[in-house]
Amino acid sequence: MQFRLLGPLEVESSGGPPGSLVDLGGHRQRAVLAYLLLQANQVVSTSQLLSALWADDGAPMTARKILQNAVWKLRGVLSRPPRAEHGPELLTRAPGYLLRVPPLHVDLLDYEQRVVTGRAALAAGEVEPARRSLGEALALWRGPVLSDLVEEGICWPELTALQNRRLDVMEDHFEAALACGRHQLVLPDLESLVAAEPLRERASGQLMVALYRCGRQAEALAVFGRVRTALVEGLGLEPGRELHRLQQAILTQDPTLEVPRAVGGRGAANLAPVLRPAESPPAPAAPAAAPAPATPTAPAEPAAATEPTGRTEPADRAEPTAPAKPAVPAAEVSSPAGTSPVPPAWSCSASGSARNWARCRPRTGTGCSTR
Incomplete structure (x- = not known):
């Protein structure tokens, strides 16, 4: 039987x-x-x-x-x-x-076993087997549980608990279907569930995702407005944080809302600029008010190795903050003897920053042009 x-x-x-x-x-x-x-x-x-x-x-x-x-x-x-x-x-x-x-001879016990199997697959990330198992479980329902006895006056707490657990299983099934990219398949059932249960935030969020993926962004945001109104007017509560975050994600067209298969088929997008250890930008014409951070290594040794006059004074003897007054151009600052970062027999094509010493070239005379 x-x-x-x-x-x-x-x-x-x-x-x-x-x-x-x-x-x-x-x-x-x-x-x-x-x-x-x-x-x-x-x-x-x-x-x-x-x-x-x-x-x-x-x-x-x-x-x-x-x-x-x-x-x-x-x-x-x-x-x-x-x-x-x-x-x-x-x-x-x-x-x-x-x-x-x-x-196996009782549809209720068969249903519960399929639900256990589907939820275990969903927890393991096997969304397609989870969708199939949960869908087969829900297909065993032919209407409200013991609907004929309920019409005759039976009202057992076990029946209410079964109906509520069925709604949870439906939401698990929708979650697995959305993870498989089957939003169009479950959209009618999601709309029916949210219309019948307007206070279920999880189902409302799933409907918002399904509508957004179908290109119906305005309708997805309207679902948030309806569930918020139902919660505020009925219970005096605001929607949870997850639903608020979902609303913001739809407003900003967050790529994480796209169909998982489409996202998985292309490289991950960098939504924020990546900071790389590249060279610093060129120094501005006028020195900044704050002193520039000292570079880890001073590239002045190559210039000292090729100095024609034989002077081998190391560049690291330069003071870390050479310009005493940043507002004064470098050409008007006189350096004490023996402490100039650039040897007097060399000519520079830019300001005296350590990064531009490599462009110095020998010239006759004892002056150093800073322009």
Whole structure:
């Protein structure tokens, strides 16, 4: 037998024609079976079953007898031929009952196993297997869980929890699909989910990304405006930081929002200039007010090695801050004897900075032209 809870309660016989459903009896029997299936392969106490069947302490004096009759009739339904080797069994186990059924025969258990597999793949970065597994899990849903019993007045906390967990699984599926570049495929489902659940920020952010990738930037920003209005007016809260950062990324057209395959197919773009150890720019015509930082090495030794007059005074004897007053041009500053950074028998084509000494050339006379 195949048991389906993700939608109206259905039990399909394994020996009959495809699609043939088993008659489960009245409302009470179907409710008992549904609650035992929600706790499949676990012992459910009698008190739990009584609370599920009669809420708000409205159980009659014969409630236990009614429950026992429902269990007895269900055993007759589950034992109908043909009997499979590992068919379902409804057993009495203190302090209540146990419905033993293979996990693959219950759509809820199959769904939960696929979700575990998909989330493990998503956490490992295997987005395509995660998308497939999570999509297969969601495909098992045929509507709201146990929708027929809900219409008859059943209201169990387990059903609400299942519905909320389904929304989380849908968001995981959307995340995997967006990581695979399938934004157009999930866009209709994202729009439907956000319209039904306007306070779910994660889904709203995923919709903003999908719309942006489809070239609908204005609509993506409008989604942020709607979710912000819903949060502020409904709860007095601002959207979280992630949603605010996503809004700014859309406004600035951040490349990280592009389709992952397109980004991965080209080299990473440098959004900020890279500082490289290149040469310093040429000195300005007028010296700056602040003294220039000293260079690590003074390139004056080559000039001393080729000096025709035989003078070998090293250049590192120069004072680190030669111009005493930066506002005065270098040509008008007189250097004490023996401390001039440039030998008097040489001519310079630029100011006396260490970087331009290599352009000095020998000339006759004792002066040094600084222009």
